[in-house]
Amino acid sequence: xxxxxxxxxxxxxxxxxxxxxxxxxxxxxxxxxxxxxxxxxxxxxxxxxxxxxxxxxxxxxxxxxxxxxxxxxxxxxxxxxxxxxxxxxxxxxxxxxxxxxxxxxxxxxxxxxxxxxxxxxxxxxxxxxxxxxxxxxxxxxxxxxxxxxxxxxxxxxxxxxxxxxxx
Numbered sequence: 001x002x003x004x005x006x007x008x009x010x011x012x013x014x015x016x017x018x019x020x021x022x023x024x025x026x027x028x029x030x031x032x033x034x035x036x037x038x039x040x041x042x043x044x045x046x047x048x049x050x051x052x053x054x055x056x057x058x059x060x061x062x063x064x065x066x067x068x069x070x071x072x073x074x075x076x077x078x079x080x081x082x083x084x085x086x087x088x089x090x091x092x093x094x095x096x097x098x099x100x101x102x103x104x105x106x107x108x109x110x111x112x113x114x115x116x117x118x119x120x121x122x123x124x125x126x127x128x129x130x131x132x133x134x135x136x137x138x139x140x141x142x143x144x145x146x147x148x149x150x151x152x153x154x155x156x157x158x159x160x161x162x163x164x165x166x167x
Contacts, residue, residue: 007090007166009105012045016125016136020143027061028068034091036075037138038107038121042089044104047166049090059089081109081118084164092167099147102133107164110148114158122147 019037023029030036039061042047052071059080061070062166072079084093084107096102102124110120122135126144134144141154149155 001078006046007092007167008046012041012105012123013125014148016041016123017143018135019138020138020163021141022126023040023138026063030075031139032077033138035077035080035121036070037153039074039080041105041117041123041136042088042166047089050159059083061067069085077109077121079117080107080121081162084109085162088164088166090166092136096163096165099133100131102163103165103167106133108133108135109162109164110149110154110156111162112154112156114156114160118162120149120154122149 019040023033024040027036027040039059041088049060050058051060053069055072059073061074062068070162082090085095087093104124106124108122108124111117112119120137120139122137124133125136126134128134128146130158133147135147136143139146
């Protein structure tokens with residue numbers, strides 16, 4: 001049985017804007033923090049964690065006496081991409097064909113080399129005057145950055161994007 005939750009885009013975006021240039025001390029800060037940050041935003045927006053028996057299952061983050069633990073999909077870019085491609089933690093995520101179909105709180109995944117290994121994730125936090133998404137991200141902290149990321153040193157002409165809409 002798939003858990004369902006209501007996704008509050010405003011809460012997700014508010015969280016993204018609050019922590020775009022810092023980190024929430026309730027969570028660890030990773031060297032490559034983009035996916036951890038996006039997962040926190042999605043959770044703040046009301047998506048339910050789905051717990052598994054090991055890190056390969058579900059989408060979750062735990063804090064306890066033994067320290068912090070998390071699923072790969074919570075903190076690894078390619079793992080979150082795979083989770084979203086398969087419907088996300090709620091079963092209501094779907095890939096859309098264009099950035100024009102995105103709304104606030106939706107997710108973009110980036111494959112810098114075009115090799116099928118997804119390297120980076122961002123969350124939509126605004127739109128420019130042309131209606132194109134602006135995104136927030138961690139690792140190299142960004143707020144209201146143009147979604148294509150062409151000014152990033154990671155961008156290559158082979159960069160591929162996947163746009164995920166959360167229903």
